[in-house]
Every structure is written in C-alpha cells, then in structure tokens.
Amino acid sequence: TSSQLAQLIKCGHQQGHIALEESLVHFPELSSGDQMLEELQASLQSAGVAFVDKFIDSDQSPGQGAVEEDDLEEEVHPQGEAAGD
Numbered sequence: 001t002s003s004q005l006a007q008l009i010k011c012g013h014q015q016g017h018i019a020l021e022e023s024l025v026h027f028p029e030l031s032s033g034d035q036m037l038e039e040l041q042a043s044l045q046s047a048g049v050a051f052v053d054k055f056i057d058s059d060q061s062p063g064q065g066a067v068e069e070d071d072l073e074e075e076v077h078p079q080g081e082a083a084g085d
Contacts, residue, residue, distance in 0.1 A: 005043060012049030019052050 004026045012018040023040055024030055030037045041051045 005040070008040075009044065009047045009049055012044060012047070017050040017052050018044055019054060021054075023051075 008018060008023060008026045011022065023037070023044075027036070027040060030040065044051050
C-alpha cells in the first residue's frame, strides 16, 4: 500500500538506503525477481533512496562486513589516460 511505501521511503532517507530484507518486512508478499519488487525498487530510487541487496550495518568497523563510502565509488578515466594524469 502507499502508506507502507511511504514508511519504507522514510526509513530509507534516515538510513541512506533500504536493504532487500527490510523491504520484505514491509511487503512480505514480494519475492526475488518479482515484478512488484522491481517496481518497489524503482519507486525507492525515484524517491532518492538507494536499494541494496544486503543489509549494511553502519555500526560495524571496516573489514567486518561494513561498506565504506570510498569502496562504493568507482573512478572512471577516459580511455588512454592513466589515473592521476
């Protein structure tokens, strides 16, 4: 329902993302690969909420399952240019 989606979006804004497991708590009728799940993911992304496959525990220290912001960024360099040029 729209109230469940609004609550999920609010959670996502507070945490910075929504994990698949969390979305299944709010929408237990969803299953992996379901079109409704894809629509939910699109709705979250259009609301500015990242959708992740696994729960990211912000209390964990690096190297113990936590993902650091630097790990999420990928440098893209034009072809033929080396990094740092």
